[in-house]
Amino acid sequence: MAEPAEDGGLVFHPMDQFIVKPLFGGTEVGMFTITNSTLWMAITVLCIIGLLVLGTRRRQIIPTRMQSIGELAYGFIYKMVEDVTGKEGLKYFPYIMTLFMFIVCANFAGLLPTAFTPTSHIAVTGVLAMGVFLTVTVLGFVKNGAGFLGLFWVSSAPLALRPVLAIIEIISYFVRPVSHSIRLAGNMMAGHAVIKVFAGFAAITAIAPLSILAITAMYGLEILVSFIQAYVFTILTCVYLKDALHPHH
Amino acid sequence: MATETHGGEAESAGMPQLDFSTFDNQIFWLVVTLVVIYFILSRIALPRIASVLSERQGTITNDIAAAEDLKQRAVAAEEAYDKALADARSEANKIVADAKAEIQSDLEKAMAEADAEIAAKSAESEKAIAEIRESAKDNAAEVARDIAKDIVAAIAPGSIDAKSVTAAVNAKMKG
Numbered sequence: 001m002a003e004p005a006e007d008g009g010l011v012f013h014p015m016d017q018f019i020v021k022p023l024f025g026g027t028e029v030g031m032f033t034i035t036n037s038t039l040w041m042a043i044t045v046l047c048i049i050g051l052l053v054l055g056t057r058r059r060q061i062i063p064t065r066m067q068s069i070g071e072l073a074y075g076f077i078y079k080m081v082e083d084v085t086g087k088e089g090l091k092y093f094p095y096i097m098t099l100f101m102f103i104v105c106a107n108f109a110g111l112l113p114t115a116f117t118p119t120s121h122i123a124v125t126g127v128l129a130m131g132v133f134l135t136v137t138v139l140g141f142v143k144n145g146a147g148f149l150g151l152f153w154v155s156s157a158p159l160a161l162r163p164v165l166a167i168i169e170i171i172s173y174f175v176r177p178v179s180h181s182i183r184l185a186g187n188m189m190a191g192h193a194v195i196k197v198f199a200g201f202a203a204i205t206a207i208a209p210l211s212i213l214a215i216t217a218m219y220g221l222e223i224l225v226s227f228i229q230a231y232v233f234t235i236l237t238c239v240y241l242k243d244a245l246h247p248h249h
Numbered sequence: 250m251a252t253e254t255h256g257g258e259a260e261s262a263g264m265p266q267l268d269f270s271t272f273d274n275q276i277f278w279l280v281v282t283l284v285v286i287y288f289i290l291s292r293i294a295l296p297r298i299a300s301v302l303s304e305r306q307g308t309i310t311n312d313i314a315a316a317e318d319l320k321q322r323a324v325a326a327e328e329a330y331d332k333a334l335a336d337a338r339s340e341a342n343k344i345v346a347d348a349k350a351e352i353q354s355d356l357e358k359a360m361a362e363a364d365a366e367i368a369a370k371s372a373e374s375e376k377a378i379a380e381i382r383e384s385a386k387d388n389a390a391e392v393a394r395d396i397a398k399d400i401v402a403a404i405a406p407g408s409i410d411a412k413s414v415t416a417a418v419n420a421k422m423k424g
Contacts (some may be wrong), residue, residue, distance in 0.1 A: 008399065015264055015265055016265075017266040018264070018266060019265040019268075019273070020265065020271040020274065020275065022267070029270060029271045029274050030274065031273045031274055031277050033269070033274055035274055035275075037271075037274070037275050037279075038278045038280060039279075041278055041279065041282040042282070044282065044286075045282055045285055045286060045289075048286055048289065048290075048294075049289060052289070052293075052294035052295075053289060053293050053294050056294065056297050056298055056301060057297075059297065059300070059301050059304075060301075061301075061302075061304065061305050062309055067301075070294075070298060071298055071301070071302060072303070074295065074298045074299075075302070076296065093295075094287060094290050094291040094295055097290055097295065098283060098286045098287045098290055101286060102282065102283060102286055102288070106347075111400075118275070118279070120266070121265075121266050121275055122266045122267070123266070123271070123272040123276055123279075124275055124276075124279050127276050127279050127280070128279075128283075131283075170276065185266065189264075189266065239287040241289065
């Protein structure tokens, strides 16, 4: 938010919207404190229940709009998992669906005015990405044993190049959770912050129309980004899962 | 929002995202959220949607099969109809040909009868005409003889007898 300061200048606080604070008074954020982040995670859960449980409760052959959207989301992720990882990846479909639904609902709920976006925090996306990274790594070793290390040994390259490539592959493998999490958090945070900056300029009457136009445009872009980032996170999870199930290039 | 800045003074220097004191809280609630979502999806939502989708697929498959069946039956019915139509047409043609032949034979028979009747009638008429002609000739000869006699008698009575007059008239008429 911005407010005209005493000397007529503007004070911007574009990052204040990301502050995690207790919902029911106090300033200390303990482990189990109900915070605004907790509230919006709960709202995300309610959205998912509304869409996928209440929307489909009548099990109609000819779906209602809500059921249709639920089925669309199901079919979208199901097909993605099947296309990227193959039939054996379908066992992990509920897990991937959980990630996608959480991210997409949190992103969209966070776009509501005055909302808090849990997915704009590196703590949240980091846990999501580390969860994927650890699951996929453990799964790779359980499924393929030491053969999983073949992922780093590019057998199609000339023999002399293989050790060099192996080092690069290992580095890129361990960078995965970092890029995976920062991509999502960064996109969500940047969009919200930019909207806030434009909102700050709206306090100046002369610039207000332009500022409101810019907010509208950014908002449209953010709706797109919200979905695309959820999609990107999910499809990368599928790609990593594919590497774990079929480590040979 | 700006009114809360006094609460977030510690964070105002940097990004709230890097305020590690809130990490345990966020992570705890995130794990709770994910577990709740996972159980809702895997226990209720996903099996239900899967069953709805497969049920719909089944219904569509059945409907397509039923439509295919009905189409086959429609084709069969059309073939039967065409066959019945062709049969009826050939039957009709046969009946027409029969009727034509019958009429033709009736006609020929009637013509023959009529011809015979006409021939008989004309023969009869010819006979009658011949008779009439004959009698007319006789009558004419009679009249001619009588007139000749009368004329002879009137011009030269008693000079010539009736017999010679008659012979003369007959000779004249023949000539």
